[in-house]
Amino acid sequence: MTETSLAAPTLRVDGVCKTFSGHKAVDDVSFSLNAGERVAMLGHNGAGKTTLFKIVLGFLKRDHGDVTVMGAAPGSHDARVGTAYLPESVAFPASLTGKEVLTFYARLKGESPAKALPLLERVGLAEAAKRRVGTYSKGMRQRLGLAQALIGRPRLILLDEPTTGLDPISRQTVYELIGEIAGQGTTVLLSSHALTELEARTDRILILSKGRLVADDVLSRLRAQAGLPIRLKVWTRPEDLAHVSESLGGGQMNGRSVEFNCNADDKIRTLSAISALGSLVEDVDVHAPSLDDVYRYFSSAAGKEA
């Protein structure tokens, strides 16, 4: 992160509120994104992710607060020139080919189609370029949408659930592309439900719950902040169950295994206690809190507050 990118964030959202007929869809949300950052926005359905995207794009007017997109007002010509967007679900005209769709969007963005067409190759659609979009699979359509978002090297890309409904390989491709474009200095803000797949692929995580921003940090710090225990499961023979449970300080017994929590600080000590049991232990499962758990922690904490 350089001085200049700190001075001028790609996207700045400051105290934004939006109410739909009495229901607070977005409630006092503030954050800013810098060049080259990959940021994931998490939240349950109706948490306000799409509303926030639409406010940033200038489709919805905010009730309060301030948004600047590369120094310009959201929805202004300057802001739109530097921004690309992939909506949650898009059905391109089925009778057009992938190449025609991409040419259309390239022209709208003032980019020469000849420069944009290699993007089809980058998203793995080179062979399907001349086939009608109607024959595409869901993953291919999503990749076509992503190619559309990459036209003309935008400085800010907003992706609304880009991997929903994709198979693991397609997801991989999507995240590889996101990493690649972020490496070129583009800021990527994506929303997602699929939490676990984001772990290694984002720089920062925003968690929205009921319209409020309840977390904004890198995952490791969020994890520490949540202080979630590590869950251990020790497998043993039924006749040794009571003994194992006792020597490990209790825990839930289910037939052939003992389950218990331990804090991150105690992890090594507990593991050595387990190995001290020697042949009594058949197997051990160590389950560190996943992004799912961290997410559940923050959104339920916000729910209790409210």
Next chain:
Amino acid sequence: MFSRIFTVAGQEIRIGIRNRWILLAAMILAVFSLALALLGSAPAGTLGVDRLTITVASLASLSVYLVPLIALLLAFDAICGEIERGTLLMTLSCPISRVEFLIGKAVGHTLVLAFALVVGYGLTAGLLVAAGYGSLSGLADFVRLIATSILLGACFLATGYVLSSLTRQSRTAAAASVAVWLMMVVLYDLALLGALVANPSGVFASDVFPYAILLNPADAFRLFNLAALGTSDLMGGMAGVADALPFDPLLALGSLTVLAGLAMAGSALLIKRIAP
């Protein structure tokens, strides 16, 4: 600006060709106009009127029904359909203004309609000329018919955009389009005729009726075309009013243009208010 408008227009035309909309519209117009020309021209010989001109008179009545229908079918989906498919969000996040987008759609759809009209009616005109029934003045009538049909179509395209921006679901817009077609093309005339029959010599017949015709693009279109043919006495029915009008029939053409402009302006205002 123009490149973006032409991009949108080009996409509409391409879609029109791909899903065979253009072909279908041209075929419908060709089939109906050929049927009218071949069946309806039987009495022309005895009347000594150019057969092309007679055909144009029947085609004017055909246009009143078919052109608004084709235009509404082309237009009803233009905005709410794109909202439903999510493409409007995507398109409008590009640096294109909403009015540019709307004008692009209108240009594309108008060209689709114009192509269908030129091919459909042109086929009939060509056939009649080839069969030796045509004259130069008759051809001029044909050109006028096609040009004003395009204007009539533009009126109803813009009406379709208004309906499309007022509704959020294309099914609702389709239903509204059918209702508008029925009202403007069928019921409006019936209501006017009913009022006329009820009181043939009152204030309504002399002062309200002629202007009521001007307010409906379908009627204004028919009035202008039949008056321009000068054969209204041959045609009977509503066409007969052309002679008794308190104004120049050109006013009907003006009215058609103004109505198209108003509907287009209305849809431009509406599309600016949409949150896709």
